[in-house]
Amino acid sequence: MTTQQTKKNCEVIITGFGGQGIVLAGRILGMAAALGDHKESTLVQSYGPESRGGACCAQVIISADVIQYPYVTIADVLVCMSQSAYQKYKEQLAQDGILIIDQDLVQTDGKRECFAIPATRMAEELGRKMMANIIILGFTTAVSQLISRKAAEEAVQSSVPKGTESMNIKAFTKGYEYGLSKLKGREKKAEGKSGAVA
Amino acid sequence: MQEIKIILYLCNWGPHVAFQTLQDQDYLIPPEVKMVRIPCTGRISKALLFKAFEMGADGVALVGCQTGTCRYGRGTDNAAANTEDTRGILDLLGLGKERLRFAAFLPEDVEALKTFLFQFRDDLRRMTASPIRPGGATAAAPRPGKALAAILAEHHVSACQDCGKCTSACPLALSGKPYSPRGIVNSIITGKLATEAVIKEIWSCLTCGICFQRCPSQVDFPAFIRDLRAHVAGHDNGRGPAHGGFFQSLMRAMTAGGLQPQRWLDLPQDIEVNPHSKTLFFGGCAPYFDVFFRRHQTVKTAAVLTDSLRLLNFFDVKPALLSAEKCCGHDLLWSGDEANFLRLARLNTEMIRALGITEVITACPECYQTMAHDYAAHGIETGFNVKHIYEFLEHEIDKNAVAFKPFAGRLTYQDACRLNRSEHMRAFPRKLLQRLRPEGFSEMKESQNAALCCGNSAWTGCDAYSKALQVKRIRQAKETGSNLLLTSCPKCQIHLRCAMEDPFRGDELRMEMKDLTSVIAETICWE
Numbered sequence: 001m002t003t004q005q006t007k008k009n010c011e012v013i014i015t016g017f018g019g020q021g022i023v024l025a026g027r028i029l030g031m032a033a034a035l036g037d038h039k040e041s042t043l044v045q046s047y048g049p050e051s052r053g054g055a056c057c058a059q060v061i062i063s064a065d066v067i068q069y070p071y072v073t074i075a076d077v078l079v080c081m082s083q084s085a086y087q088k089y090k091e092q093l094a095q096d097g098i099l100i101i102d103q104d105l106v107q108t109d110g111k112r113e114c115f116a117i118p119a120t121r122m123a124e125e126l127g128r129k130m131m132a133n134i135i136i137l138g139f140t141t142a143v144s145q146l147i148s149r150k151a152a153e154e155a156v157q158s159s160v161p162k163g164t165e166s167m168n169i170k171a172f173t174k175g176y177e178y179g180l181s182k183l184k185g186r187e188k189k190a191e192g193k194s195g196a197v198a
Numbered sequence: 199m200q201e202i203k204i205i206l207y208l209c210n211w212g213p214h215v216a217f218q219t220l221q222d223q224d225y226l227i228p229p230e231v232k233m234v235r236i237p238c239t240g241r242i243s244k245a246l247l248f249k250a251f252e253m254g255a256d257g258v259a260l261v262g263c264q265t266g267t268c269r270y271g272r273g274t275d276n277a278a279a280n281t282e283d284t285r286g287i288l289d290l291l292g293l294g295k296e297r298l299r300f301a302a303f304l305p306e307d308v309e310a311l312k313t314f315l316f317q318f319r320d321d322l323r324r325m326t327a328s329p330i331r332p333g334g335a336t337a338a339a340p341r342p343g344k345a346l347a348a349i350l351a352e353h354h355v356s357a358c359q360d361c362g363k364c365t366s367a368c369p370l371a372l373s374g375k376p377y378s379p380r381g382i383v384n385s386i387i388t389g390k391l392a393t394e395a396v397i398k399e400i401w402s403c404l405t406c407g408i409c410f411q412r413c414p415s416q417v418d419f420p421a422f423i424r425d426l427r428a429h430v431a432g433h434d435n436g437r438g439p440a441h442g443g444f445f446q447s448l449m450r451a452m453t454a455g456g457l458q459p460q461r462w463l464d465l466p467q468d469i470e471v472n473p474h475s476k477t478l479f480f481g482g483c484a485p486y487f488d489v490f491f492r493r494h495q496t497v498k499t500a501a502v503l504t505d506s507l508r509l510l511n512f513f514d515v516k517p518a519l520l521s522a523e524k525c526c527g528h529d530l531l532w533s534g535d536e537a538n539f540l541r542l543a544r545l546n547t548e549m550i551r552a553l554g555i556t557e558v559i560t561a562c563p564e565c566y567q568t569m570a571h572d573y574a575a576h577g578i579e580t581g582f583n584v585k586h587i588y589e590f591l592e593h594e595i596d597k598n599a600v601a602f603k604p605f606a607g608r609l610t611y612q613d614a615c616r617l618n619r620s621e622h623m624r625a626f627p628r629k630l631l632q633r634l635r636p637e638g639f640s641e642m643k644e645s646q647n648a649a650l651c652c653g654n655s656a657w658t659g660c661d662a663y664s665k666a667l668q669v670k671r672i673r674q675a676k677e678t679g680s681n682l683l684l685t686s687c688p689k690c691q692i693h694l695r696c697a698m699e700d701p702f703r704g705d706e707l708r709m710e711m712k713d714l715t716s717v718i719a720e721t722i723c724w725e
Binding site: 116117174177178179181182184185186188189194195196197 | 508509597598603718720724
């Protein structure tokens with residue numbers, strides 16, 4: 001994460017099936033960076049036949065300076081919500097980049113470490129499967145620290161349909177806290193405390 | 199100097215001869231020593247040893263025959279074992295084991311007996327007087343127990359429609375005991391409370407609450423029984439409470455204000471606590487149980503407390519502990535001693551408030567029910583929130599990225615009555631069980647709101663029917679095909695284990711049994 005913070009710009013690919021809310025997640029990410037954190041951001045969305053179930057993709061660049069070129073070639077953060085999207089985009093992730101997956105939908109090749117979250121399952125438990133994108137956005141916010149929590153929550157609130165704000169904030173918080181706890185768990189494991197009983 | 203009181207339980211046979219020789223030779227026996235002549239030291243149970251302390255003794259000596267000279271065979275060994283266990287309890291209680299001693303003498307050991315008595319007296323003089331005074335603990339203070347008419351009115355007992363759903367669900371009745379809640383209600387309404395049969399039945403109830411669950415008129419029979427017990431206190435079932443009333447004595451002794459129990463002394467090093475935390479972990483009486491039952495069963499209920507603390511630490515909660523923690527009072531409340539229940543409740547509440555605690559977490563279903571609900575219902579404002587560890591765990595596990603190590607075991611679960619019926623808390627243990635992802639989980643034939651009791655409550659009314667009930671329950675557990683029975687309450691562990699160790703049934707009822715909290719602590723890990 002230190003690399004993301006020190007580097008001037010950060011490039012993100014969010015990808016999955018059409019209909020999972022991939023583009024909305026990208027839009028919220030960019031809006032949060034631009035409106036809340038006062039940085040520059042761009043969004044390139046690719047859809048089309050993908051919206052019927054193929055790999056859908058949102059490319060976001062967040063930068064402290066003016067962004068000259070909006071397409072992502074090598075991503076610093078790759079969020080995958082489907083297996084086919086993972087297969088298609090995994091090579092575009094930088095060596096020290098962060099891979100984020102929905103653990104129930106993506107099986108990685110195991111070649112690199114990743115941050116996994118059962119986002120779709122959590123959304124189902126919360127009552128709406130379609131909120132998986134907001135949960136994974138919360139998770140990404142926590143583990144990548146690309147945008148501030150406050151900016152992200154404001155962007156979520158202004159982007160989701162009227163009347164669903166509190167539910168979406170709940171989903172965002174769920175993902176965010178899960179992300180924080182992932183980081184904490186990694187720290188604890190590094191200290192050699194993986195379980196409760198010594 | 200305040201006069202100290204020493205009770206000497208003296209065996210009729212060997213040492214009494216020595217004692218008599220002392221008297222015949224006009225030796226001065228320390229005047230503080232009050233001698234009670236008994237037929238055999240082996241029959242002085244832990245309850246009788248402790249009773250002396252409850253009644254204000256500063257020291258108790260149990261003096262019997264030397265090993266091998268006991269007229270009845272094993273008397274001396276029993277006495278030594280009972281003394282050792284009771285000494286363990288005295289240590290936990292903060293009274294100090296030095297106040298209780300066992301010694302054995304031959305009839306001719308006159309000088310040795312004399313030296314022992316003087317030595318004991320001098321040692322006790324050097325200690326401070328026991329803070330337990332009969333005035334503070336057992337005095338017959340005006341009972342807060344209510345009048346019968348008030349009890350009948352408060353529980354809407356006359357709403358009973360005499361339908362019999364209670365009796366047909368009552369685990370005691372189903373285990374063959376001629377017992378009927380509606381029958382008791384009818385007898386009392388028609389003015390037969392004072393009869394021996396009714397009073398006996400009042401003390402037999404398990405207060406498990408299944409009748410309340412089934413009652414179409416919502417008569418809370420267990421609460422009715424609880425108040426009746428306070429009303430008829432002093433008249434019991436003719437046999438007194440279970441285990442000779444040891445636990446009731448212990449809990450009454452804890453009402454002594456000056457007593458400083460040492461219950462957290464043997465806490466493992468790796469557990470982190472913070473005396474300034476606003477969250478308190480309330481342990482309960484499990485360590486006392488473990489000492490009391492150490493010779494009979496392989497009961498390790500205190501492990502649940504250390505496992506709970508480890509789980510709190512796992513989620514970065516470093517709670518405060520109350521070193522002078524007293525019993526929550528559950529068993530006194532449910533065995534008719536409301537006055538001393540209130541004393542314990544006030545003492546605990548004052549100590550917890552003095553620490554500025556806002557939240558109390560406990561792993562004991564009885565402590566939970568008592569502190570979360572019964573304190574307030576008896577007019578004691580706590581000012582802190584009480585949470586059961588399952589609620590805490592479910593919330594944290596739901597929020598955090600944790601996993602469970604693979605767990606090879608087919609599980610079944612014994613509901614704790616205080617979590618299950620009284621508190622509508624039965625969902626939490628089941629959610630946690632599912633998270634463990636066991637090889638299999640099957641409910642027993644009677645579970646959740648129909649669950650069978652472990653056979654006893656508040657250390658009263660243990661009899662052959664309780665045993666039949668326990669046997670039935672363990673058989674149900676085995677019928678599920680599971681190999682591990684999970685429990686929530688230390689008392690379920692103790693009572694079911696007792697039935698499993700029945701020598702007449704051999705290994706027929708043996709089954710591995712563990713507490714759910716311990717299983718979670720053993721398997722939880724960061725993802």
